[in-house]
Amino acid sequence: MPGRNIQFGLYGARGVKGSQAVAQKLDELAGGIATPVTEKRGFLARVRYLTRSGRQREAARRAGFDVKPATVKNWFSGKSKPSRKSVEAVDRAYREVRRANVARHLKERLNREGRGTRVEIHPLNQSQVSRPRQRVVEYRHLNVRRWDRIVDAWEAGDEEALDDAWVEVIVDLGSQWGQYEYVTSVGFSA
Structure with missing residues (x-):
């Protein structure tokens, strides 16, 4: 698992774990009370x-x-x-x-009776990384057909299980999947 053995941000790259971006998006989709709890x-x-x-x-x-x-x-x-x-x-x-x-x-x-949901993956921000150390990463998308493990881990608040479920999804990107473990954002709608 390539992305699990590196020190993210060592050379100045910025982003969040893809699983965290997915959790944020699921929180947005869950909606709820907009007024802050402090009020x-x-x-x-x-x-x-x-x-x-x-x-x-x-x-x-x-x-x-x-x-x-x-x-x-x-x-x-x-x-x-x-x-x-x-x-x-x-x-x-x-x-x-x-x-x-x-x-x-x-x-x-999200499952849409087996049709799944299209997910847009925006790569990590490498603007602070020196030129020789930058990777060529591009915007990618894929269709996620099985959301059950991801949503179950999100519901339980289990970050490790959510990360494992997300890695299982991005492996479908092929040999470059490790480049998308950290991202600037993940987008999808349902």
């Missing part, structure tokens, strides 16, 4: 999302958000403010529960 409106919207049903409350509890109903009531009425720890717990639980809620839908949209 009252964004915080309360996330709490409302996590407490609107018994199933949501149970999922939030598993994700680490477990507060008393009275505390939630006080937050909504304005009688008390959440601590920084509570704000972080709400944001983390919201992301986990949101991912779990949209994962099945994303798999259906």
Whole structure:
């Protein structure tokens, strides 16, 4: 595995792991509450999302958000403010529960009944690398037909499994696949 044995950025190349770019894109597709959690409106919207049903409350509890109903009531009425720890717990639980809620839908949209989704891979930025050390890398695209492992790893928040699943996909680029382990961005839509 060529890309796993190098020191990325040693000569000035810039980019992110392809699996991280995929995770960012999946987060975008998952959508959600746009207002930041640090604002009252964004915080309360996330709490409302996590407490609107018994199933949501149970999922939030598993994700680490477990507060008393009275505390939630006080937050909504304005009688008390959440601590920084509570704000972080709400944001983390919201992301986990949101991912779990949209994962099945994303798999259906991305797999498209076996037709897959076209993925655009934009190569790493080599503008800071001296000329003799630059590689010839170009924009590439491929059609990913099986998204289940990628979405499952993203849903679980397992970066290592997501990286392994992504490497399994880019191997389809042929002998040059190691040049696309780090990228500036990965684009796809569903």
